[in-house]
Amino acid sequence: MTRFVPAGFRVAGVNCGIKSNPSKNDLTLIVTDQPCVAAGVYTQNLIFAAPVAVDRARTPSARIRAIVANSGNANACTGHRGLRDALDMARQGAAVCQAAEDQALVLSTGIIGEYLPMEKIARGITLAAQNLDGDESAFVQAARGILTTDRQHKVADRTVHIGDRPIRIVGMAKGAGMIGPRMATLLGVLLTDAPLSAGSAQNVLQQVADASFNCISVEGHTSTNDTLLLLASGQAGGEPLAGVELAQFQKALLGLCEELAPLIPADGEGATHLITIHANGCATPAAARQIAQTVANSALVKTAVAGADPNWGRIVSAAGYAQVPFDPAGVTLRVNGHLLYARGEPVAFDAAAVSASMRAEPETRIELAFTEGQAGIRFWTSDLTAEYIRINADYHT
């Protein structure tokens, strides 16, 4: 089969019985041929899960050999036993490739407050070890192993040429789930054969995450398990990337993450629209982020999009309470390219036409412009529908 995964990695995804439906994968294994560079960014929640504690202590690193991930159980709020289970799960993953127990990372997503079913995990690791491969089918199986109730798996890949070397990058992610307590949880894994130092990998990953995975929300509830990992095998060859070449790699990785990250709100619980919010003309990047995020988290904006309502009042007033100073007389707003509000005043527009475009298109583009400076951001979120409520309020009735 054609190789899809970057050189140096093999992957597998299987069902080991954590999810009762055997057609749904619940365990993913990624192993490397040689020790490789690993970087990670993690949830900022003070209440964080055991796998986050393990991985945070082990990254950045230049000697990682494996990642073991499971869905169906988040191993969060499980105390000392949960930490012991996460360490045990890592040890078993490392053993697949005869590595030391601290050379593996772990990811978990799903129900919180319950202990991991360690017998199933062990069986799954054994089964996955027999199915490791580098083709596209194996990568999709692996990407399916980290899903909870996502409607579809989320992968992206690209090959970029840096200097004379073709560099391969692939990524997988999962979005909002609905298992048990249903914490929206983000997990992402990026694999590359680029040669990177551990320090560069960590630095690049943090910057890329800030402009991609940290620019999405479903309902704004930061989970206990959010983790994004980058593994670099270096098997594309040559010295670790630096300077212009490192910048080229970062740009390619960002491009991939900008493709992967919005798949999460597009597949958000109950979502019928992806909402893309641009905030431009801001004084600082932090100000742009704060405004875009406040608009993204407004239930009134999200329900307006669900109802195909070009409700400029809700959008402009959400920006107004973002606790970022701006000149109200300088605000301009476009929705799906239609001008609704210019320089601080509403303008006449064809509401039926804008509503029809919102109804017809799966993505709603909200463009806010200010007159404070040059900074901007793009932020993605989901609309808010009765189906979201059904999923999160009525699931046990």
Add this chain to the structure above:
Amino acid sequence: MTRFVPAGFRVAGVNCGIKSNPSKNDLTLIVTDQPCVAAGVYTQNLIFAAPVAVDRARTPSARIRAIVANSGNANACTGHRGLRDALDMARQGAAVCQAAEDQALVLSTGIIGEYLPMEKIARGITLAAQNLDGDESAFVQAARGILTTDRQHKVADRTVHIGDRPIRIVGMAKGAGMIGPRMATLLGVLLTDAPLSAGSAQNVLQQVADASFNCISVEGHTSTNDTLLLLASGQAGGEPLAGVELAQFQKALLGLCEELAPLIPADGEGATHLITIHANGCATPAAARQIAQTVANSALVKTAVAGADPNWGRIVSAAGYAQVPFDPAGVTLRVNGHLLYARGEPVAFDAAAVSASMRAEPETRIELAFTEGQAGIRFWTSDLTAEYIRINADYHT
């Protein structure tokens, strides 16, 4: 009829045709016999409505004679013409009691981005002027004139004895609305015959608002029109309150506002439960507020309450992303008095019993305790139901 409104005030509420249903009031007039002290606190939104601009410039004051309020139209985002309309509305209210045009305040709530129907407003003021009274019925009619789609009017009253003087305080408020763009808007008016200096009135009102009306949310979207006014006629007699007596008055006013404010989320759009969140043991009052507000605004917490789900994971993890440092091992959580989480670990509890109590009681009490200090807060919000989505997404279909 028995006097209900404090001495020095007469009030009326009428329908003047802004709302098409003639049984729903849409204009409220409050006049005073003599110039009185007025204090106000207003929306922090940078996008604020014309009436907010007018009132903010006119308070605190010692010479206010009238308040004119309308529902059905918020006079927000209406530019220069909106400001002229607000000033004109105030002038007409002042004329009812032969006062100067700058001796009146104005309040508006309802649809945003449309000009006030000034002919209807003028007719309403004339009609209301013929119906001014001081009895309870007149006050209820006045309280009905500021409602949008609140299911019921919201009033509270009390008489307190300060020194040898009985002091009368009455208040009215409105909550989440659903007219046109449906901005959740808070309006509140407090009337008293207490003698207060303008400076004391402003100071007391700000402190009382911070502990009552600023501790509620429905979906966390700060409106363009939020306004809370306190008018003090001084007709209880004597020198302006100071020292211990002023503190007694503040306590009484706070008690009244603690009764009035939670009526708003209890009657929030689509709400089936009032949620009361206590955050105690925090380092500072600001930290307690930040934690309680973050829990209150979590869609996952609000849907869990709607579904009668004692979902401690959602509550504890919402506290965890409030961006307030705390020791996770010191967190304790009770829901409706049941201990769910103690000192950083989940505890065994009877989930069916807690769920049954959440289903049976109209109020869900969430008590979070930390080990950082002595500061605490009580915060009120609504649960989140499919009816909220219907109101805000589907209203024009």
